[in-house]
Structures are given as C-alpha cells and as structure tokens.
Amino acid sequence: MTSLRIAIAGASGRMGRMLIEASLQDEGVTLAAAFDRPGTPFIGRDAGELIGVPCGVAITDDPRAAIAAADCVIDFTRPEGTLVHLDIARELGKSMVIGTTGFTAGEKEAIFTAARTIPVVFAPNMAVGVNAVFKLLEMAARILNEGYDVEVIEAHHRFKVDAPSGTALRMGEVVARELGRNLETCAIYGREGVTGERNAETIGFSTIRGGDVVGDHTVLFAGIGERIEITHKSGSRMPYALGAVRAGRFLAGHANGLFDMQDVLGLR
Numbered sequence: 214m215t216s217l218r219i220a221i222a223g224a225s226g227r228m229g230r231m232l233i234e235a236s237l238q239d240e241g242v243t244l245a246a247a248f249d250r251p252g253t254p255f256i257g258r259d260a261g262e263l264i265g266v267p268c269g270v271a272i273t274d275d276p277r278a279a280i281a282a283a284d285c286v287i288d289f290t291r292p293e294g295t296l297v298h299l300d301i302a303r304e305l306g307k308s309m310v311i312g313t314t315g316f317t318a319g320e321k322e323a324i325f326t327a328a329r330t331i332p333v334v335f336a337p338n339m340a341v342g343v344n345a346v347f348k349l350l351e352m353a354a355r356i357l358n359e360g361y362d363v364e365v366i367e368a369h370h371r372f373k374v375d376a377p378s379g380t381a382l383r384m385g386e387v388v389a390r391e392l393g394r395n396l397e398t399c400a401i402y403g404r405e406g407v408t409g410e411r412n413a414e415t416i417g418f419s420t421i422r423g424g425d426v427v428g429d430h431t432v433l434f435a436g437i438g439e440r441i442e443i444t445h446k447s448g449s450r451m452p453y454a455l456g457a458v459r460a461g462r463f464l465a466g467h468a469n470g471l472f473d474m475q476d477v478l479g480l481r
C-alpha cells in the first residue's frame with residue numbers, strides 16, 4: 214500500500230504542530246512537506262523539531278513547492294491563507310483538508326467551487342467526539358421541538374480570533390435544521406440592555422475567551438421546569454489532528470467533491 218503524502222500549512226501554529234505529530238505517528242501517511250508564512254522564525258528548520266523529534270523535512274515558505282510535493286494539503290491557518298492554498302491545490306490537482314474557521318459566506322463559496330475539481334473535507338471540528346455530539350443534537354432537537362429555548366455556549370483560549378467558534382455555529386445549524394428554522398435569520402449573537410422577553414424562535418450564542426481553554430461547547434435546551442445540556446470538552450488538540458489525517462486518507466478514494474467529518478466517519 215502506498216503511503217499518502219501530506220503537506221501541512223501553518224506548520225508552526227498550535228494545530229500545525231499537532232498535525233506534524235499526528236502524521237509522524239501514522240504509518241499510513243508520510244509527512245512530505247510543511248510550510249508557513251514568510252518571516253516566521255521556523256522557516257528552514259526541521260518540522261519535527263517543533264515537537265522535539267527531527268524528521269528531515271524542512272519548513273518552507275513556498276506553499277506551491279510544498280503542495281506539489283504532496284498528495285493532500287492539510288490547512289488550519291486563517292481564511293485568507295487557506296484560500297491561497299486552495300487555489301494552488303486546485304491548480305495542481307491535490308486533495309485538501311480544511312480545518313480553518315471564520316470564513317464569510319462568499320469565502321465558503323470559493324471552497325464549494327474548488328470542490329467541483331478536487332476532493333475537499335471542510336469541517337469546523339475534526340474530533341470524533343464533537344461529530345458524535347452533532348448526531349446527538351439532531352436527536353435532541355427532534356424530541357425537544359416545542360417549549361425549549363436553545364442556547365449555544367462556547368469557551369476557547371485567549372488567542373482565538375473568530376467568534377462564535379465554527380463548531381458552535383455548526384451546532385446551531387444542526388439544531389436549526391432539525392427545528393425547521395434558518396440560522397441566518399434566527400441567531401442572536403449576545404444580548405445587552407433592555408432586550409425584551411426571549412423570542413422562542415431564536416437560537417442564542419454566548420462566547421467566552423480566556424487563558425488556555427482548548428475548546429468547550431454546550432447546547433442548552435431550556436424548558437419550564439427542566440433543562441437539558443449537551444456538552445463536549447476538549448482536553449487536547451490531538452483529536453482534531455487525528456481526525457484531519459483520517460480525513461486526508463478518506464480523500465484518497467475520491468476524485469473531487471465536498472465532504473465533512475460526518476462523511477469521513479460514515480455518520481450520514
């Protein structure tokens with residue numbers, strides 16, 4: 214069996230380092246390239262040094278050369294970087310796993326368009342546990358479809374730049390879809406002042422940022438006389454990285470198309 218060659222974007226980032234570790238541990242994949250932005254202090258250094266295990270792959274600031282050396286690029290960076298890397302992957306006919314969050318609707322369109330040519334997994338959370346929670350939320354929303362107010366609460370580390378998290382938004386989408394609502398029109402992002410009584414049709418979002426919280430998400434279904442909370446807490450970034458490498462292997466069997474972790478995990 215040939216090993217899947219992976220290129221890692223944003224190699225020195227929090228997720229980049231995890232992805233280096235996950236791909237070096239996985240016998241089914243080869244770390245073919247690692248790249249980062251020009252000017253970062255790690256350019257030219259061995260990618261494995263970032264996790265204390267030199268591996269002979271130097272970090273480059275040339276995304277085209279890095280992606281050309283691989284079958285699949287895994288990208289957890291920022292939307293503007295991801296879209297540049299996506300263009301290169303499309304031109305070179307490589308598959309892509311996108312974990313980056315915070316895209317605008319227009320930016321997401323660019324991903325949907327590229328996926329007509331190359332295979333793409335695009336998912337706001339690659340952890341198996343979170344994807345199990347998405348399924349639990351479908352069931353909860355089907356049962357609690359009347360008389361329960363829905364609120365999504367998330368907490369992340371102080372360095373996170375987008376809010377609410379991509380995962381919180383997806384949780385809102387899952388519940389809204391089950392309840393026959395459109396998240397674009399029913400979402401409330403924070404409250405202040407004299408807000409009036411709660412509108413039963415809305416889905417509220419609350420965001421906490423602080424310290425080194427890896428990522429906590431709760432969906433609260435609040436009725437009169439009882440509350441149901443469905444919570445996921447991340448203790449490490451490794452489940453995201455393992456999910457992303459698994460997604461890369463899944464794409465090896467596809468010529469093009471847009472997928473998410475529900476496809477990778479067979480949860481559709």
Ligand SMILES: NC(=O)C1=CN([C@@H]2O[C@H](COP(=O)(O)OP(=O)(O)OC[C@H]3O[C@@H](n4cnc5c(N)ncnc54)[C@H](OP(=O)(O)O)[C@@H]3O)[C@@H](O)[C@H]2O)C=CC1
Pocket residue numbers: 222223224225226227228229249250253289290291293294295311312313314315336337338339340379453
């Ligand atoms: N789908 C999932 O399962 C998960 C998704 N995420 C998402 O992944 C993304 C990255 O998170 P995290 O690793 O914590 O972030 P970090 O800031 O730690 O790492 C981001 C990396 O991308 C680089 N980068 C930033 N901007 C650009 C750009 N314009 N072009 C190319 N490279 C760039 C950074 O370089 P520099 O240091 O020079 O800025 C850094 O190396 C976020 O959107 C986050 O929400 C995170 C965890 C799980």
Ligand SMILES: O=C(O)C1=N[C@H](C(=O)O)C[C@H](O)C1
Pocket residue numbers: 314337338369373377378379380381427428429
């Ligand atoms: O930035 C992070 O850290 C995370 N981002 C993702 C998101 O926005 O949902 C996934 C996870 O929660 C960690």
